[in-house]
Amino acid sequence: MVSYKRSDPTLGYLTAKETEVKLPRASRVKNKTPAPLQITAEQILREAREHQESEIRPPKQKITDSMELGEYRLCQRKEFEDLIRRMRWDVSVWVKYARWEESQNDFRRARSVWERALEVDYKNHTLWLKYAEMEMKNKFVNHARNVWERAVALLPRVDHLWYKYIHMEEMLGNVAGARQVYERWMQWQPDQQGWLSYIKFELRYNEIDRARAIYERFLQCHPKIEAWIHYAKFEMKNEEISRVRNCYERAVSKLADDEEAGKLFVAFAEFEEKRKETERARRIYKFALDNVPKARAEEVYKKYVAFEKQHGDKGGIDDAIVGKRRFQYEDEVRKNPLNYETWFDYIRLEESMVYERAIANVPPGEEKRYWQRYIYLWINYALYEELDAQDTERTRDVYRECLKLIPHDKFSFAKIWLLAAQFEIRQLNLKGARQILGNAIGRAPKDEIFKKYIEIELQLGDIDRCRKLYQKYLECSPESCYAWTKYAELERAIFELATTQCVLDTPELLWKAYIDFEIAEGEFENTRALYERLLDRT
Known part of the structure; x- marks a missing residue:
């Protein structure tokens, strides 16, 4: 309840009772069920926007004479000056003020506004850019050049100012002036993009020697792998093959221990591959794999495997794949050193690699005395693959490659033939074992091979094969009493077996x-x- 007093000519004021104003009592909601027509907040806002009155704008003012123009300008300047006094550090106010003066073609006043703004914040490079753009847009070249000179002198680390300055000089056709600005900029040792921009500038005018000299200075300022690769690609475009190779060799000698040395080796090898120098590329890849830490050599392994698949033989491909597997195992044990299964696989891989390195040293002469110890490397390798690694196919490949390597027309080893055949028997491949022993009889008919082959067939109960083998045995060694005796014993053994x-x-x-x-x-x-x-x- 609210009460107030009101003056009266007769009483002077009204009594409190007469001045009482009763407010309506809040009614209680009796029906709380939802209304059949629901109104959303979005609908309320939309209706409020529709019923809102249009914004009141001042009428457009038409200026008819110079006096009115002067009054308009005076009023606008007063408003801008008042804004500046209130918001001196707001750059947008200064920019609007200067652009308005520019729109009035009063460039002297516009320059004054820009200069006053720079006194407030000369480190704001946006002010310098917009100031110079005004001068260039209105073709005040010398004024613009003066602004750029002051800007780059005060803010030499702002690359955008240098780019704009050089662009203006180049658009004016002042190539020598642009080159001079670049030289002044390079004294501040900018980032790689600045040097590359300078090089592109020289290449636009076919100044190859100048660009090459800039590359040399660039490498001294930024001795990084990306810079060397850029330099090599530049020489490659100019078909200077010797210079490209020299560039990569210098880079390798200086940055072989860098964290990103893998990129350099890959680029070098790809260059040699494009020049059809596959052996050079292969040596580069192998040198990289020997010197780059395995944790950072993933890309090198990947490229090397692809290279060997395209240009290498089976041995080279196997070496590349093994190298990639070694990298994978190294990465896994580094992440989880308690993963013992990975350690076992890694050990088997390294043991296999040692065997590969050993058997690669083939004896120089084709005399059996040089091969007697060498052949045991193959035997141990095959037994390792079968018993330890349990790789059946790899064991079969080892025996096959060994038998292919031995010069059987000059000498042979019965032991390796028999081991290969016995391996096939253990794999239940009787046909493969008979094929191996048959080849052995055809290429190296030795007593040990005949004896073991006949023994195997006798145990299998194939009497016809035994009889044929004895006949072949006697053809090869008709002077052998042992062969004749055993052949006779075979026939007696057949009768004895039949009577039982x-x-x-x-x-x-x-x-x-x-x-x-x-x-x-x-x-x-x-x-x-x-x-x-x-x-x-x-």
Whole structure:
């Protein structure tokens, strides 16, 4: 309840009762169910915007004579000066003021505004840029040059000022002046982009020697790998092959220990690859893999594998793949040194690499005495792959490569033939074992091979193969009493094996043939023993 007093000519004031004003009592909401028509906040805002009155703007003023123009300018300047007094450090106010003076074609006053703004904040390079742009736009070249000179002298580390200054001189055709500005800028040792901009400037005017000299200064200022690669590509475009190679060699000699040396080696190798110098490229890749830490050599391994797949033989590809696997294992054990499975795989890989390096040293002469110890490297390698690494295909490849390497027309090793065949038997590849032993008989018919081959076939019960092998054995060594004796023993063993069978369709024919065989051989004691055994049975 609110009360107030009001003056009256008769009473002087009203009583409190007469001045009481009653406010409406807040009604209670009886029905709290939602209304059938819901109104959203968005709808309320939209309706309020529609019913809002349009903004009141001052009417456009038409200036008809110089007096009115003077009054308008005086009023605008007063407003700008008042703003500047209130917001002296606001650059946008100064810029608006100067541009307005420019729009009035009063360049003297516009320059005065710009100079006053620079007195407030000369380190703001935006003011210098806009000031110089005003002078250039209105073709006051000398004024613009003066602004740029002052700007680069006060703010030599702001590259944008140098770029704009040089661009103006180049647009005016003042190439010598632009070059002079570049030289002044280079004395401050800017970043790589500044040097590259200078080089591009010289190349636009076909000044190759000047650009090369700038590259040399650039490398002294920024001796980084990217700079050397840029220099090499520049010489490559000019088809200066010797200079390109010299550039890469200088870079390698100076930056071989850099963290990003891998990029340099890859670029060098790719250059040699493009020149069809595959051996040079391969040596570069191998030198990089030997000198770049494995943690930073991922890209080198990747490029090397791709290179070997394109230009290398099977051995080179295997070396590249092994190198990549070594890098992967090294990375995994560095991340988790407690991953022992990875350690085991890594150890097997390194052991395999040692064998590869060992067997690569082939004896120089084709005499068996030089090969006797060497062949055991292959045997140990094959046994390692089969028993330790448990890599069946790799073991088979080791035996195959070893047999391919031995000059069988001059000498051979029965041991390696037999080991290869026994490996195939352990893999249940009987056809492969027979093929290996058959090749051994054809290329190196040795007694040990015949004996072992016949023994295997005899254990398998293939009598026809044994008989053929004995015949081949006797053809190769007709003077061998051992071969003749064993062949005869084979036939007697066949009869003996047949007589031990429990069920025979015509056993009397078998016994008769056996007895006749012993009589023909002159073995009368054996014949007599056969008759005794036959009488016991019948």
